Amino acid sequence: MKLFECVLLLGLIVCAVSVGFTRDLLTSIIIFMSYSLIMCVIWVLLQSPDLAITEAAVGAGVTSILFFVTLKKIKAIRKEEQDEPEEG
Amino acid sequence: MSRRRDNYENSRWRRFKRWLEGEIDPLTEGGVGLSKAPSSTAASLEGTDRGREPEEDVALSPGDLEKDVALSPREPEKDVALSPGGTEPDTLPALREPGGRGLRLYRKFYQIMSIFLCLGIICVLLWTIAYLPAFGNAGNPDNNEVSARYIEKGLEETGAVNMVTGMILDYRAFDTFGESCVLFIASCCVLVLLRIDDDGGSGDAEKRKREANDRVFEPKNDIILQKCACVLVPVIMVFGIYIILNGHLSPGGGFSGGAVLGSGLILYLNAFGFQKTEQMFNGRTYRRITVSALTFYCLAKSYSFFTGANHMESGIPLGTPGDILSSGLILPLNICVGLVVACTMYAFYTLFRKGGI
Numbered sequence: 001m002k003l004f005e006c007v008l009l010l011g012l013i014v015c016a017v018s019v020g021f022t023r024d025l026l027t028s029i030i031i032f033m034s035y036s037l038i039m040c041v042i043w044v045l046l047q048s049p050d051l052a053i054t055e056a057a058v059g060a061g062v063t064s065i066l067f068f069v070t071l072k073k074i075k076a077i078r079k080e081e082q083d084e085p086e087e088g
Numbered sequence: 089m090s091r092r093r094d095n096y097e098n099s100r101w102r103r104f105k106r107w108l109e110g111e112i113d114p115l116t117e118g119g120v121g122l123s124k125a126p127s128s129t130a131a132s133l134e135g136t137d138r139g140r141e142p143e144e145d146v147a148l149s150p151g152d153l154e155k156d157v158a159l160s161p162r163e164p165e166k167d168v169a170l171s172p173g174g175t176e177p178d179t180l181p182a183l184r185e186p187g188g189r190g191l192r193l194y195r196k197f198y199q200i201m202s203i204f205l206c207l208g209i210i211c212v213l214l215w216t217i218a219y220l221p222a223f224g225n226a227g228n229p230d231n232n233e234v235s236a237r238y239i240e241k242g243l244e245e246t247g248a249v250n251m252v253t254g255m256i257l258d259y260r261a262f263d264t265f266g267e268s269c270v271l272f273i274a275s276c277c278v279l280v281l282l283r284i285d286d287d288g289g290s291g292d293a294e295k296r297k298r299e300a301n302d303r304v305f306e307p308k309n310d311i312i313l314q315k316c317a318c319v320l321v322p323v324i325m326v327f328g329i330y331i332i333l334n335g336h337l338s339p340g341g342g343f344s345g346g347a348v349l350g351s352g353l354i355l356y357l358n359a360f361g362f363q364k365t366e367q368m369f370n371g372r373t374y375r376r377i378t379v380s381a382l383t384f385y386c387l388a389k390s391y392s393f394f395t396g397a398n399h400m401e402s403g404i405p406l407g408t409p410g411d412i413l414s415s416g417l418i419l420p421l422n423i424c425v426g427l428v429v430a431c432t433m434y435a436f437y438t439l440f441r442k443g444g445i
Binding site for chain 1: 252331339340341343344345347348350351354433436437440441
């Protein structure tokens with residue numbers, strides 16, 4: 001169990017550092033999501049399941065979705081080619 | 089461009105004054121005006137001009153050559169400035185031209201300083217952690233009579249098996265009320281910032297058209313997403329309701345359950361589009377649910393708030409601990425918080441998506 005916790009904490013650090021070093025905004029959001037998921041498992045290990053539920057719903061779910069929507073609004077996510085004729 | 093080359097000309101104040109008067113741009117730090125740079129002919133003219141200038145300088149001040157070089161670090165920059173300015177006229181000369189050496193230096197300095205700042209903060213925080221008392225130590229300052237009272241008398245006084253919920257919705261109900269209000273205010277602020285009005289000017293009409301376009305094509309009737317949502321959304325909803333209703337019995341409570349409910353609503357909206365969700369949930373529903381939940385919370389606990397958030401008898405029987413219908417006011421308050429949180433999550437998403445609920 002100790003080893004598992006260490007691996008999770010290491011993953012947390014790796015995620016936190018790599019969010020800052022990623023060029024692509026979409027990638028960094030997905031890394032941020034995975035950070036929240038790891039944090040969720042850590043909350044369960046720390047015996048606070050209510051925080052784990054909140055972390056999973058808010059951190060990995062709603063916040064990332066809001067980030068995605070914002071990126072789409074500011075046109076930071078490029079649309080796929082096949083969607084273009086549909087738009088026009 | 090023949091200038092007097094004395095100490096005053098090189099001094100910081102003279103350059104500051106010229107910057108104030110708009111003659112130079114401090115970022116292209118060579119005394120080159122920004123206005124001259126963009127056009128290529130001007131740049132080439134400037135180039136010849138500048139090419140001549142160092143010679144003039146040397147001719148003018150042959151005596152104190154070392155002093156001149158020492159005083160003004162401009163000449164080397166100008167020499168470098170010639171090569172890209174002449175060969176490749178750019179639209180952004182201020183950024184490309186090596187006149188922006190100060191800018192590049194600043195950027196490097198900024199990076200290094202940010203790394204140092206980060207490392208410094210990490211060191212300070214780690215150093216602070218070293219002084220924290222050990223986890224779970226009985227002599228820690230948080231093991232005082234307050235937590236002892238909560239642990240010993242909590243079940244008896246609030247009737248909630250889940251001690252955390254008993255704390256936040258009974259002893260500390262005022263704090264939770266503030267949190268719910270903060271959520272409501274946050275959604276109001278997002279509404280103010282992102283809402284697209286119906287009666288706007290001509291600019292708004294185009295904006296609304298674009299938003300409508302976004303709205304029509306957003307849910308692309310993805311069959312995989314719809315089938316997944318058919319399976320997942322009921323489970324998510326039931327789980328959220330379970331968390332809220334069992335807030336006083338098992339881990340969870342209003343906030344967690346509300347967040348789960350909100351995520352389920354967002355998933356449903358993504359799969360089936362706005363038209364279907366608006367049948368059951370629109371702006372009016374949002375307002376009604378949120379305001380009535382907050383009002384109920386406020387009224388139900390107002391006697392306690394009025395007396396300084398002291399714990400008082402509510403008159404509602406606490407019931408058997410462990411039953412769903414127990415622990416007095418905690419269950420309705422949990423439902424209120426959960427509704428407010430779920431509505432706020434959903435409202436955030438719709439406001440971000442289409443600028444309206």
